[in-house]
Amino acid sequence: MTSLLEPNADEAQSMLNRLMLDTDPAAYSRMGGHPGGTPEGPGYTTLVPKPGLCVKMKTERNEKVFINVCISDNVPEPKDLTEAELIELLESDDPTGFRIPMSIGEPHAEMDKGGAGCTAYDVIIHPTFLKKVENSKLFQAFFIQVTREGIEGKFDIQLNQEYVVLKNRKSMGQLQEQNVRTKSKPFILDMGDKATEMPTPTPPVKPLVQEIPQTEVKKGPEPKFKIVKEPVDGHPEFMVAEIELPKVKTANTLILDVGEDRVVLDTRSNVYYLDIYVPYNIIQEEVGAQFNKSNKVLTITMPVQPLL
Template sequence: MTTDSSLLTSELELQQQEELYEQLLFQTMGELQKENPDSRVIRPQPGLCVKTLSEPDKQKVFVNVCQSNAVPAPPQLSREELVELLQSDDPSGYRVPMSLGEPHTETDNSSQGCTAYDVVINQEFFQTCQKDPLFQQFIILVSVEGLENKYNLELSRDWKVLKNRKFLGSLSEQNIRTKSRPVIEELHTQHSSTGAQRPQFSLLVEPPAGQPQYLTAEIHLPGVSSCASLVLDVGEDRLVLTARPNLFHLDICHHLVIDQERSTAKYDNNTQILTVTMPVVST
């Protein structure tokens, strides 16, 4: 197996990989729409509007938390479970499906320029959040963190929910996935003979039908605070990951042929998920 162990050697390289990852993902989604559309365009319904500030420049930012039945509902969550989740060390373990729209420039009530983002969540879950202030604060926090991760932002936690406004500006149509990517393998944590754990992971192929173009590995690494402790090797038909010191070890073989030079990796410190995107060589 020819490997490239330099994918995760520095924060600078990770930044470059993230940029390439976004480009590859954007390209993939565009091709999927043309060749095998497993997504649909929706116009989200108004929900609530949150006013906050960007850091450190203190520019006004508005988050339109919208609703749509086209977005999948998250797992059932009681109020007691939410309290426990917020008190835990890893509240990101509960994942809320959402669609994060592109930023758009708007004008506020003072005729000042500002930036708005549209976040779409499941309609039924939105109604639950509306009935309970704790759930509402939770979904705002999740939305803000999602925007920060996607657009490399830092937003103030001193936000305000606007009482007489459900959204700012105009709500744009969004393209969301209607079918899940096929999971060709998904395994859960178990201990290896070396004492390191085999992490929970998923292997997914794009597009869902026809000639595969990308293989994506999503690897959950709870307790790993930085990519600096990760060593990743990507081979033509194999992926090997080690999280030091002796935390996790993963060795995956698959049936596809990977373009190693164009493979990218992205580690999210908040969700503690490593995403490895591997272009498939046409055969």
């Protein structure tokens, strides 16, 4: 294995490009959520983040974009990985075992130092992970790449891969107040066209990137669905929901929230909306979801809390 103990930014980005070449980018940039709205209720908190570092990019139209990487202790801390473990994860057949909790705020218009207009996005992560990003070129390139893909998927824009981490500026403009979710929720992994509908439930899939959603949209029509339990008789070990979403093209447009006994599915542009209760208590931290782009079926695997 190539040593990356002291890679520079170009070498780290090159390594990431090679490792991620044959991998579905959705597995890396799964952010969930949509712009607009203000969620309320337990598990959310309102905060103004602290500045961390500032990344300058451009859109495909050559418009300036700044990503304000901010910090807050209210955002969950991701699993601690070494560079070697990150490389091993990216080279594996299932590179979805590492999640980066983050909150992506609304774009806000700013003026750069030359007085020209630009757009800034505030992305909040845990302070410990920011230190890793600052101290490791590999983690920095990795984080910026998945953050870029997350912003692209969430706001339907295209950003160039080239970027510059500003040395003398920690943020562009005034950081915005955000409502962030402080508890984890399941996220959805796109399955390729060759994927087939699962005949039996599989262990939960944990996508690579996790965003703390901030939004709430109007309700769409309820899709067709069915829920089965396994085993069929007696108290189940887990339940599997299969939801038909023929108008959905990618998991980027889905927001899934699974509570202790409730499943809520929302979609961009109000295509579908599902809000149902289930008859058993769910182990929320172990819920997994997969969207099959071939048959347009979302499969949710929900482990059930055992009887006392």
